[in-house]
Amino acid sequence: MEFDEAVKGRRSIRKYGKRRVENSVIEEVLDLARYAPSSMNGQPWTFTVVRDEGIKRKLVEIKNKYCPIEKQEYRADFLLNASAIVVVCVDSEKSYDRGIENGVLAAATLLLAAHARGLGSVYMSAGRQDEPAVSEAIREILGIPSQVDPISILPLGYPDEIPEPKNMVSIHELVSYECFGKR
Amino acid sequence: MEFDEAVKGRRSIRKYGKRRVENSVIEEVLDLARYAPSSMNGQPWTFTVVRDEGIKRKLVEIKNKYCPIEKQEYRADFLLNASAIVVVCVDSEKSYDRGIENGVLAAATLLLAAHARGLGSVYMSAGRQDEPAVSEAIREILGIPSQVDPISILPLGYPDEIPEPKNMVSIHELVSYECFGKR
Numbered sequence: 452m453e454f455d456e457a458v459k460g461r462r463s464i465r466k467y468g469k470r471r472v473e474n475s476v477i478e479e480v481l482d483l484a485r486y487a488p489s490s491m492n493g494q495p496w497t498f499t500v501v502r503d504e505g506i507k508r509k510l511v512e513i514k515n516k517y518c519p520i521e522k523q524e525y526r527a528d529f530l531l532n533a534s535a536i537v538v539v540c541v542d543s544e545k546s547y548d549r550g551i552e553n554g555v556l557a558a559a560t561l562l563l564a565a566h567a568r569g570l571g572s573v574y575m576s577a578g579r580q581d582e583p584a585v586s587e588a589i590r591e592i593l594g595i596p597s598q599v600d601p602i603s604i605l606p607l608g609y610p611d612e613i614p615e616p617k618n619m620v621s622i623h624e625l626v627s628y629e630c631f632g633k634r
Numbered sequence: 635m636e637f638d639e640a641v642k643g644r645r646s647i648r649k650y651g652k653r654r655v656e657n658s659v660i661e662e663v664l665d666l667a668r669y670a671p672s673s674m675n676g677q678p679w680t681f682t683v684v685r686d687e688g689i690k691r692k693l694v695e696i697k698n699k700y701c702p703i704e705k706q707e708y709r710a711d712f713l714l715n716a717s718a719i720v721v722v723c724v725d726s727e728k729s730y731d732r733g734i735e736n737g738v739l740a741a742a743t744l745l746l747a748a749h750a751r752g753l754g755s756v757y758m759s760a761g762r763q764d765e766p767a768v769s770e771a772i773r774e775i776l777g778i779p780s781q782v783d784p785i786s787i788l789p790l791g792y793p794d795e796i797p798e799p800k801n802m803v804s805i806h807e808l809v810s811y812e813c814f815g816k817r
Contacts, residue, residue: 453637498810547705556738556757574739576735580731594815618675622668629689
């Protein structure tokens with residue numbers, strides 16, 4: 452797929468068909484994700500691929516428990532229908548105090564790589580800065596050591612929806628020159 | 635450019651030629667960056683494009699002042715030779731407590747889009763979680779309002795270096811199944 456097409460065509464997908472996403476395809480996507488930049492090339496990432504129904508349910512439970520009121524229409528139950536869920540973590544001993552940034556740089560590449568392989572996904576956080584209990588619970592579910600921080604939860608599945616066109620802010624409202632807000 | 639090629643070929647570039655990167659090319663890159671996902675489609679981003687020598691110098695000064703000891707070999711002076719510097723910010727009133735994640739999702743797309751247009755860049759943070767003075771100083775330099783958080787500083791220029799091949803951790807060391815560390 453052409454690069455621009457991958458970027459413009461990627462959408463957040465929360466409905467997946469029953470077709471299994473093979474490990475070989477997931478590893479192609481993860482292989483691309485690890486080309487993301489990281490602080491001092493520390494490559495602090497780990498990718499845990501979850502298919503087990505029981506583990507998925509526990510992740511859903513945690514995400515729903517800590518879902519803020521304004522996001523209630525985006526509850527996490529749909530994760531159960533994903534063929535696999537990738538939990539992106541970052542080892543704080545290799546991330547030079549840039550854990551979230553390092554994790555999200557890989558997650559962003561992963562989302563695009565998934566789309567380029569015909570897969571659907573959606574970005575979900577694996578933590579809340581104001582609520583360390585979320586990361587702690589995910590650590591417990593997946594047996595993650597204390598120095599490793601869960602950053603993102605990225606479901607993978609073949610899309611079973613075509614999202615409505617996305618409302619996008621015009622580029623001219625987002626760009627300024629030399630100083631903030633100067634067009 | 636093919637998507638996989640863009641991901642695998644992108645490298646952190648800190649040496650730039652004298653050729654100017656035209657605004658039209660920068661806006662193509664920023665246009666792609668705004669296709670990144672954001673919490674509740676809040677699109678909280680702003681992109682400030684800096685070419686002014688004086689403003690660049692102030693950014694360099696701040697980055698160097700707060701450069702941690704272990705990163706001293708990556709001082710920010712090279713920013714002066716970039717044709718332009720994009721400062722990615724996020725409006726905290728539109729980012730649902732996910733400011734860093736939202737900002738980095740756009741920054742990651744921007745880095746890849748730049749490479750796909752033949753440009754070089756490198757990811758730099760515009761803040762430090764343990765040191766709010768960095769963001770505060772950048773706000774002052776660019777006239778950024780207090781509810782807007784600077785997230786990333788991304789120089790743009792035509793590359794004038796071919797980096798050494800990158801040491802990469804094997805995919806098998808990064809991936810596990812069902813539980814952390816289980817291959």
